[in-house]
């Protein structure tokens with residue numbers, strides 16, 4: 001694999017100059033260098049491309065190379081893998097066109113599949129369609145309603161839909177901006193008319209203040225616990241009115257894995273359930289890099305709700321992510337060789 005040296009901006013992590021293959025223990029030829037071109041927002045670059053990932057990757061023959069957005073993609077590379085998280089129609093067209101012309105390059109992930117996660121209604125539609133009843137647990141989606149216009153009709157729409165209060169109001173579109181993560185808890189339907197559509201109104205499910213973040217990297221699954229919003233009691237509901245903006249509590253790097261929590265709240269969802277859920281969603285969504293935010297309904301052992309799915313989430317906060325990610329990248333090359341007919 002060779003990088004032609006043209007990509008020599010400050011951002012370029014490594015130059016790779018030679019083609020060399022070795023036969024490893026599994027009998028497949030492994031390229032000694034795997035070139036991963038990346039196009040990431042500066043926020044994502046900072047959180048994901050940490051020195052421990054770049055260092056381990058380099059030791060394992062993986063080189064991250066910045067894609068220069070000011071030059072045609074066709075003139076850059078060659079790449080084995082393209083890793084991207086950028087929004088915008090232009091970029092989607094570039095990457096789709098490149099994927100068609102270079103089927104040998106693995107694109108993580110296809111833009112049309114990522115697009116499903118940019119809308120809080122479409123992101124959950126595959127979870128609704130799942131039937132995991134034979135898997136030691138039930139997984140559903142909270143009741144929700146989409147409001148696209150006329151805030152003044154919201155109280156009527158909420159009452160008509162039978163949605164139970166309180167509800168979480170979330171911007172319908174998720175585009176990576178801070179605004180798209182601005183969420184509100186509404187204790188009464190009338191106050192909802194203060195908010196700006198388009199919105200998804202989702203029933204708030206009491207879950208003991210703990211959330212499970214299920215990180216998927218190809219076939220690997222890593223679950224971490226995070227702090228979340230506390231339960232809302234009937235008494236709270238009868239005493240409080242209004243809409244309240246709440247902070248991104250579960251996004252904070254602080255893990256709840258070591259917290260002193262009620263064991264029935266803290267117990268991780270069954271592994272078999274997580275594996276089925278991850279496998280189904282990987283196939284149905286057509287994605288390899290995402291996370292699922294899941295909560296357990298308070299007072300139950302096995303009733304779970306998926307409340308959010310994120311593309312290329314904050315892997316940098318997952319302990320040991322550098323090992324999971326480099327294993328994944330190497331597995332992509334191996335599966336490519338396995339698919340090739342024996343010469």
Ligand SMILES: Nc1ncnc2c1ncn2[C@@H]1O[C@H](COP(=O)(O)OP(=O)(O)OP(=O)(O)O)[C@@H](O)[C@H]1O
Pocket residue numbers: 142168170180181182183202203204205206207211227228229248249250251293295307308310
């Ligand atoms: N239906 C719900 N019931 C209870 N709590 C909820 C619900 N929806 C969201 N929350 C709480 O609000 C937090 C943020 O919601 P959500 O994950 O949908 O927003 P987000 O902006 O997409 O977050 P992320 O940073 O994970 O992308 C959740 O982590 C959880 O703590």
Ligand SMILES: O=P(O)(O)O[C@H]1[C@H](O)[C@H](O)[C@H](OP(=O)(O)O)[C@@H](OP(=O)(O)O)[C@@H]1O
Pocket residue numbers: 043044047175176177213250251252291310311312313314315317
């Ligand atoms: O708590 P996590 O790691 O899931 O939080 C993610 C969040 O879900 C989004 O994926 C963020 O990306 P954007 O959608 O682009 O805002 C991640 O931010 P990043 O700085 O890590 O890229 C959060 O970590």
Ligand SMILES: [Mg+2]
Pocket residue numbers: 293308309
């Ligand atoms: Mg979330």
Ligand SMILES: [Mg+2]
Pocket residue numbers: 174308309310
């Ligand atoms: Mg999200």
